[in-house]
Amino acid sequence: MDYLLKGIYKKEVMYRERCAREERKRQVMENDKLQCGECGFLSNTVGKAEEHAKDYCHTNFILSDDFFIDQHCCSCPTHCNSPMALELHKKKTGHTEYEDTEAKRDRLVQEYLAKIEAAMKQRDEQLRIALEKEVRSQTRLLNKKLNMRSCLDSIKQSLKFDEQQQRALKTLVTIVKNVAEHPAEEKFLKIRISTIEKRLGYVQDGFKFLELCKFEKVEGGMFLVLPSYEVEEELLKAANDELNRALSVMEE
Template identity: 25%
Template structure:
């Protein structure tokens, strides 16, 4: 049987043509290819028509979109592979024109490769620079946001990570139009970006908290030396404290822009007001997490959407602590019946907001530096 694909002997990837093998070699530096009678898979999603070239790719597509039905069209797409290397376009044109000067074709102009503009925009929204985004998309094959982000993580220490990649004009191929995203895919991407933004905010807060603790330790050390009558350390070796302007809180605090930031501020206020009683703070956070989780998972059950404010246990765990009731109001709860109850109307249940509340609470519970600043 004639070969219908080329197999990479280094990673066993199946490729449809010599052109694909050349591109694979450029990206991976693999050079061991053999002709194979095994056809490249062509699993087409019955819902959106996306072709998948492997079981892994189809499983990832199912995980991202929920689409589970695929039609195997491998046999229809399989055809004998041509092992003749394609001639560069410039060489063919020059041969047809009878031009004997071949030196100009060897000095082709280098340009920035084209990348998937939708994925590029999403990477920039996540905070990656233009250079890193283009470089990641180019070398990961423009296949997905996840692949590009993983490439950046794996190559963040490369010396050329912040340089634009360059390719010759002849190797620059027009990008195939990407099918429009389904509503489910759009929702998943929005959730992924929200989660990444939350993680980024958590890391920044942790870094600020570590710096605050370090500065406090240095100040305590200097104070002990002063009390013991010891000379102060070399000022050049001791970093000065930051200007007090940044540590002061305005008499008119700026209200956080997003609901997630407002929730975080409520939790920070609650912890700072009771920083000497970690058990009380942890109990409050866990109680709030239970309310948010119950409302999100059982939105049709009124008992999970109604809280008696006069309940002694509720008052002891949350009600008496500044920031607790405010947090629940940000989740959608409203005071009703003369302020006796907190109630979340069924039509006002906002699942993304409740999920955001859960994320903020989990961060506050698990991050040892939360609320230190």
């Protein structure tokens, strides 16, 4: 008999608890809201309250007639959706600056646009620097080509016979070609002047042409040396073009 009474009492208790839960749900749906007593989070549905409890392990919820607000903390990612949540967050963190969603969105958009503008300015500055460098490089190369052409014209004027002129120009072609094809081999980067001065017709403009290719006189003027780090493919190509131009003019 006692066993039956206990079973009936237990069912009665469970029924009353279920009715109480249903009543709370009904009240929330009609007027009141559920509010977390630990952080102030405000919910207008039981589902949202249960989701919050699951995410943050907060279980202390109360019925509340608090109202919703929309405030994002400017110092951390926290979003406060009720006055209670805002006050609790202020006390806990000491943060004092807050903004609503629209203001936050506008601020983030402005920050994003500012970053884009800064990146574009930086890119434009980099392009400007690169263009200026390219212009300086091409101008320097053009000036050297003109000086090379002047040297070759002087060589042809200084040497009376075509055979002498061709030998001088072909000597320069060989030197330039060897360096261009073997820029790391020392035997092509160091030339004894006495071995080429006769082939160049003892004309100083021949040596000047090589100096325009960045050869330097060393060891008391006994050698011409082109440091490997000074080898410029574009400059050597320009020198070769000028030499071929000069030779083709002679052959016409």
